[in-house]
Amino acid sequence: MIRTENLTKVYRMGEVEVQALRDVNLEIQDGEFIAIIGPSGSGKSTLLNMIGCLDKPTSGAVLIDDINTGKLSENELAEIRREKIGFIFQQFNLIHTLNALENVALPIFFAGVRREKRLKRAEEQLVKVGLEDRIYHKPSEMSGGEQQRVAIARALSNDPEIVIGDEPTGNVDTEAGNAIMDILEGLNREGRTIIVVTHDADIAARAGRTKRMRDGKVLD
Amino acid sequence: MIDKFLMAYRSIRERRARSILTVLGIVVGIAAIVSLMSVGYGMEEAITGELTAMADLISVMPGKITGATYVELGGFTDRDVKDLQRIGGIKDISAMTYDAVEVEYRNKRAPIFVFGGDTKELEGFYVEPVGLKEGRWLRENDYKGCVIGDRVANDFFDEVIQVNDKLIINGEKFIVVGVFEKASTLYAADVDPHIFLTLRASKEVLQTDEVKYIMVRVYDIDEAEEIAEEIMEVINDNHGLDDFATAMTMGSMIELMGDIFNIIRGVLVGIAAIALIVASIGIMNTMLMSVMERTHEIGVMKAIGAKSRDVLSLFLLESSMVSLVGGVLGCGLGVIVAKGLSFVASMASGLEIEAIVKPEVILGGIAVAMIVGVLSGFYPARKASKMSPVEAVRYG
Structure with a gap:
């Protein structure tokens, strides 16, 4: 279970303080598929970064399975990101010098798994997202939809409980977007918690629950 | 990894x-x-x-070395050489003399350093490392023979000097019996601009009994420093001066x-x-x-x-x-x-x-x-x- 308690994040942009999140209290149950929607600047991505342990709150707390992530060291946070969470970005964020297989294997590499085992696991993930014929392709040789599927395979490579998508369909066409949502639904059916940020109402409609954000607050 | x-x-x-x-x-x-x-x-x-090949050698000079300059204070006498022979541990002693004199070749004159010494010693010291280009080295009875350095042969006179050419050294006729190769850096200053004679001939030509340089070979290299000290003492005593002679071992040069x-x-x-x-x-x-x-x-x-x-x-x-x-x-x-x-x-x-x-x-x-x-x-x-x-x- 993921819970935020009075989660607040303040950014400093020069002299101006920007309140990205204000006292957000949100509970996400294990195995839930939740979509967070809202206009840009409403704090959706900031919230995802907090839940995904990429950033630390100014005040308040994020608890993942009752562990207060704010109290963890950098290394412990890296471990949570690696083992518990799979992150999917709008811009795919693949490493362009590595091919699909190596990109997917990267988180397993950081986990210290042996090469053979690692590549086998990575290959399985690529097969799972339907890219068995793109294994040795570089990101630049693939379409946006394919790249995003590689990114999903990468997010799944350490078998995380939670998959977080920051506008995962934002940079692909409708068809590819639907394919991506199909995959995410499948992951949800496997029992994984799926959290996506989107401003596409159709995409949001496929989630089990939708939360709307505005001005750093979650609306009820 | x-x-x-x-x-x-x-x-x-x-x-x-x-x-x-x-x-x-x-x-x-x-x-x-x-x-x-x-x-x-x-x-x-x-x-x-x-x-190191010359490690058993002690050079004895009548003068002082201060820093990089050598100041000549005079010359050794025959007595000095004789006294050195009484020092233990010395294998042999060879006295040499040198001076600048006027040399004439085909009516051209030039002042050149003339070197005289024991022919065997000079041979080991200069001929072996440098080598002769033409002719042969001096023999002990070559009273009228000379061997010349590369610059003497090629640079000092208008015409190149060859074996069997005649030189007039300080008024006396000599025949060139050998010409040195051009010497390496280490020997260039010692060989190239010089004319070599037997000790007897050089004493006559230079009209002196003074010895300007003594080379001493010792039996045991480890004793070289001690012997060098003794040599200086003996010669300084003879001349009644405190630091008239300088005896340098190759070890100290190394x-x-x-x-x-x-x-x-x-x-x-x-x-x-x-x-x-x-x-x-x-x-x-x-x-x-x-x-x-x-x-x-x-x-x-x-x-x-x-x-x-x-x-x-x-x-x-x-x-x-x-x-x-x-x-x-x-x-x-x-x-x-x-x-x-x-x-x-x-x-x-x-x-x-x-x-x-x-x-x-x-x-x-x-x-x-x-x-x-x-x-x-x-x-x-x-x-x-x-x-x-x-x-x-x-x-x-």
Whole structure:
């Protein structure tokens, strides 16, 4: 279970303080598929970064399975990101010098798994997202939809409980977007918690629950 | 681990031109160190080697050496030579004399230093290392024969002097029986501008009984210093002066040379070190640029679970691979340059200088390259590892 308690994040942009999140209290149950929607600047991505342990709150707390992530060291946070969470970005964020297989294997590499085992696991993930014929392709040789599927395979490579998508369909066409949502639904059916940020109402409609954000607050 | 190497290698290859330039910087730095040191050792070896071959020799001069200048205070007498013969441990003594006199060849005159001494001793001392170009060396009964240095033969007169030509030395006729080869640096000043006679002939020509130089050979090299002290005492007593004679062993000359070479080597290494510092700034610059360019990539790696340590080690590996390659190539180039330099130095000096590539210099060169790589890669790598994932991902 993921819970935020009075989660607040303040950014400093020069002299101006920007309140990205204000006292957000949100509970996400294990195995839930939740979509967070809202206009840009409403704090959706900031919230995802907090839940995904990429950033630390100014005040308040994020608890993942009752562990207060704010109290963890950098290394412990890296471990949570690696083992518990799979992150999917709008811009795919693949490493362009590595091919699909190596990109997917990267988180397993950081986990210290042996090469053979690692590549086998990575290959399985690529097969799972339907890219068995793109294994040795570089990101630049693939379409946006394919790249995003590689990114999903990468997010799944350490078998995380939670998959977080920051506008995962934002940079692909409708068809590819639907394919991506199909995959995410499948992951949800496997029992994984799926959290996506989107401003596409159709995409949001496929989630089990939708939360709307505005001005750093979650609306009820 | 293999994969880390692979990743580092890929990112080096990704920036091929810049990586090559960085490697080149290290190569030049290391090659400079290796080659300069190897040539330095070679030079030292060549010179001390020649001196060591004469280690049983003590040179006795009637004068003082202060710093690099020799001031002649007079000449030795026959009595001095006789007294030296009473000192124990001496194998043989050979007295020599020299002076500048007027020499005439085909109606041209020039002042030239004439050298006279025991023909056997002179042969061992000059003929063996330098060699004769024409003719033969003096015999003890060659009262009217002379052997001339290369410059005497070729430079001092309008016409080149050859064997069987006649010279008039201080009014007396002599026949040239031999001509020396052009001497190496070590001997050039002693041989090239001189005319050599037997001791008896030189005493006549120079009209003196004075001895200007005594060469003493000892049986036991370890006793050389003691014997040298004794020689000075005996001669100083004869002349009633405190420091009239200077007796120098080859050992003390080798020591003197060693000191000089340490200084030379220090200067050479200093120059090479500057090259290396420039190269290490190059590595740091390359790595900093690489970090900046890959800010986004670093953010992504951290977002998918890389620890700071993982990022740090990746970047350190990259910089140390660059510098290792640079180090190895630098050593290779250094050896080649050393061979080339020693060849040029041999040609220029006439000494046989062979670059000495010591294994510890090679290992040291590679080690220095690695240290430079790790040190100059550390700051950029640390900077990369400290980046916040959110900000890094957002970058670019």
